[in-house]
Amino acid sequence: MQWLTRLSLKNPAMVIILSLLVALGGIFSFTVINIESEPQAQLGMLTISTAYPNAASEDVLEDVTKPLEKVIDTVSGVKTYISSSEENHSLITVSIESAADMEKVEAEVEKSVANAKLPNTAGRPKVKLSVVGSEPMYFLAISNKEQLRTDDAFYQLVKDTIVEDLQTISGVESADVIGLATRLVRIKPRQDDLHYYGMTASDLRQAITAQHLATSVGSVTDAGQDYIARFTNEYKSLDELRKTIVRIPVAENGTQGYLQLSDLADVDWEMERSSISRLNGKPAVAVQIAKTSEGNIVEISDTIHEKLEGYRVKYPDLNFELVSDRSDFVKSSIGGMAKEGAMGIVMAIAVIYLFLRSVKTTLIVVVSIPLCVLVSVMLMQFNGMTINLMSLFGMTVAIGRVVDDSIVVIENIFRRLLTEPRTQSTIIKAVGEVGSAITSSTLTTVAVFLPIAFVSGMLGDFFKPFAAAVTWSLLASLIVAVTVVPLLASITMRQERPKQHHTGNISGLYTRLLRAALENKGKVAVLTVVLFVGSIGLAAKLPTGFLPELNMNLLYIKVSMPTGTSLEKTSATASAVETAVLQEPQVMYIQSKIGANDDAAKRSHIADMTIKLVPGADENKVLSQLRERVKPLIPASAQVTFSKPAAGGQGGYQLVLYGADLTTLKEAAAAIKTQLKQNPLLANIKDNVSETRGQLSIQVDRDQALLRGLTPEQVSKEVGAAIGTTNMKSLKLNGEEYTLVFGSGEKAALEQLPGVWVKTPSGQQVSLEEIASLQKDEVTPQLLRKEGKPYIQINADILSADKGGVAAEQTRLLQQMKLPPGVSVSAEGISQDLQKGFTEMLAAMGAAILLVLLVMVAAFGNLLSPAAVLLSLPLASIGGLLSLWLVGGVLDMTVMIGFLMLIGIVVTNAIVLIDRVQQHRTAGLPVREALVEAGKTRLRPIMMTAVATIAAMLPLALGFSEGSLLSKGLSVVVIGGLLSSTLMTLIVVPVGYESLHNFAFRKQNRKRLQNAQEQM
Secondary structure (H helix, E strand, C coil), rough: HHHHHHHHHHHHHHHHHHHHHHHHHHHHHHHHHCCCCCCCCCEEEEEEECCCCCCCHHHHHHHHHHHHHHHHHHCCCCEEEEEEECCCCEEEEEEEEECHHHHHHHHHHHHHHHHHCCCCCCCEEEEEEEEECCCCCCEEEEECCCCCCHHHHHHHHHHHHHHHHHHCCCCCEEEEECCCCCEEEEEECCCCHHHHCCCHHHHHHHHHHHCCCCEEEEEEECCCCCEEEEEEEECCHHHHHCCCCCEEEECCCCCCCEEEEEHCCCEEEEEEECCCEECCCCCEEEEEEEEEECCCCHHHHHHHHHHHHHHHCCCCCCCEEEEEHHHHHHHHHHHHHHHHHHHHHHHHHHHHHHHHCCHHHHHHCCHHHHHHHHHHHHHHHHHHCCCHHHHHHHHHHHHHHHHHHHHCCCCHHHHHHCCCCCCHHHHHHHHHHHHHHHHHHHHHHHHHHHHHHHHHHHHHHHHHHHHHHHHHHHHHHHHHHHCCHHHHHHHHHHCCCCCCCCCCCHHHHHHHHHHCCCHCCCHHHHHHHHHHHHHHHHHHHCCCCCCEEECCCCCEEEECCCCCCCCHHHHHHHHHHHHHHCCCCCCEEEEEEEEEECCHCCCCCCCEEEEEEECCCHHHHHHHHHHHHHHCCCCCEEEEECCCECCCCCCEEEEECCCCHHHHHHHHHHHHHHHHHHCCEEEEEEECCCCCEEEEEEEEEEHHHCCCCCHHHHHHHHHHHHCCCCEEEEEEEEEEEEEEECCCCCCCCCCHHHHCCCEEECCEEHHHHHEEEEEEEEEEEEEEECCEEECCCEEEEEEECCHEEEEEEEEHHHCCCCCCCCCEEEEEEEEEEEEEHHHHHHHHHHHHHHHHHHHHHHHHHHHHHHHHHHHHHHHHHHHHHHHHHHHCCCHHHHHHHHHHHHHHHHHHHHHHHHHHHHHHHHHHCHHHHHHHHHHHHHHHHHHHHHHHHHHHHHHHHHHHCCCCHHHHHHHHHHHHHHHHHHHHHHHHHHHHHHHHHHHHCCCHHHHHHHHHHHCC
């Protein structure tokens, strides 16, 4: 690195210009870089959603799910898949191989499912790649507060004007509306009139379909000009539709009769809704806005706010509320973390000044912080990354580490200038003396983060921006330390001799302590092993989790009524919940969404509620109080779940039961649920088979039907036309397009079904009860399969922060249960996430240690020195685990990243120490004297770097911003580990080095001792 220092001192103008260019580039990148809440982590999954209206779960399975499963089996890159078949809807979740190209697999799946043979009434399968951050980020509520507009006009304005305008915002992917009522034209056949004239609903539907036509049939030519031949027999008005002439069966006297449609059916406008939305218990249309992966969450929010202000002026009779804005959390998190980072910089500056006691020298070191951060931002923007919680967290954490190289360099220059000529040659020698040490220490820290690139799935995508930010900042700090710092030192320190500071009592005390430790290596080793084993035992008592929950002042409640529950009944239950929630004084808003904007999936039994709390509210306390208020309001047959946002999602306790026999699986599931209910830390225990819903089974008597010339298929079509609803070709009236629906729109009463008339081929009519039997059954509304085989899934919410511990203990208890033969149980959800996460992170740590060893062997040229340096690693776990235990922290993935960081940070001090030892050894000093002298020389820079890093991270560990929830555990671990490792490195590493040296050169030492004895 000396050549870089020499170059910078020789060309100061070049270094200054380059530094300014880097600073300007970083500032520019910061103004244009995209901002989002979380990294765009791909979950390695895609979903295939298909609507199949008016179909039971068994029909969905046979007609839609199985054909789709068959074509998915042929797609390469698919690891596994599971399917859920419920009334009117099929959902298949595909897990993709980690090595496969996600977008390529998505394209192949889309192509395959498009070619699947599905019923004509089934919708087009929708394929979507699951990505963290693709969920709606903004929730808007619009209400017709003054009631100056009709409901139809209000809904039309929201749908066609406001929502379409919101969708034009740059970066917005979709804006979905819930709570609208759709204006349509309905044809309600009058069954008695149809029967009187010898007709059925099926006859009437066919007659209307034949009259309402618009289709191209070919082309003709005239005088060399081609014309498209097109029939245009569409209805232009409701009056025209009502006056449609319908041919009725020939009368007994042979007379052919004709009637108008209005004689047989009611034709009129109707407002139909498939969803309901309320804000604080009052009707309000909900708009959910999702952004694209490239969208800037803050800029989109600003644009939405601007548009809302315009809407309030333009539509003063309407009320607009932005109930939830994810960018608020992003802004406060980024602002809070930036504030804590700034506090860390100030504290680091104070620590450096206390050691150096020179304003100029301190400012030289401080220059490295903004330069390194700006380089990191510039490289992130260049590589298409974003400013998010993890990347900003990485830059904030790096602040404490980027000054280390500059501190070591400036301290050595400072020390040399006390006794040597104040020339550029002295500065170059001072930098060269520590150049290999800071290069090795920086590269080892960078090497630590390399294995994160190989961590798969969501966890890898989540932490890669963090690793990239830290890596680029550290590499920049190394360049700054050997170029900018020596240049500034040359300009300032050569003009003024630094004030000499005496080593004082601390250095003397340390020297005496080090000599005593070297004389008592066994005691030092025993004490170190005891502390290390004790810390490992402490780790077993720590609660475990996957990722921390986020403090966003948001809570969620989901009410699941029995499948088939009407929209109105679900709404009534949700209304009671809303009233109870609003009694909580810390609740600001509650937005309820009942049903879905697309009625094809028939989600009328589901109510989703988003609760916004006042700033500063205790989320866990409010959540506990809401549980007590809401649970008594929920019917015994329904389920209610409570949750709060979590980084990257948060799984509960999940069990999956496999077996060939569904009956046996149900028996096993019942026994397991009984056992789970005994655990007070589990709540909302449910499975996919216990819930049943009523089904009316219609069994056609084939013989009786055949006597009348009918088949079961013909009967089913006749009955379907009589009691079902069919969407016909839409109507275009006054430039607007409206849905034309055939059917009453009301569920037929059970007692009316036996009397439904079915027309035979001969024109006669027979009632359904004459040719079929009707029986009530109970069926499972949701059928789950994994790779074509049925399974049962049991879910439960974990009420404790120790999610991993609760899941592991419960799984252990279940393993002791005796289950029916052929039934196997797999713990998934949080258990599976933790197992995979900890396994990959431990593997990353092992790889990091090997990479650190490789870098050090290359730098030192031997194995002895790196082996001594690695002795500092166990020392870090002592303080890290102890500090985490003291603050009541959770051992989660962010904490594991903290331990990974410690591998790189801790060895830095040991490298600086051992590098100086090797220099003394090369100069001819004995091992012990080399260790003592190196310890005295490197005591101050080691203490400076450690204390500066701790001071910079202290605000993160104590921070109260939302973003600190991700950084707190990591910061606590790094601070604790750095404290213990720094204090013990100065003793244990020298002891270990001398012990390893004595062992490696034991033969030479023994021979030297024999020669000495012979000479005596």
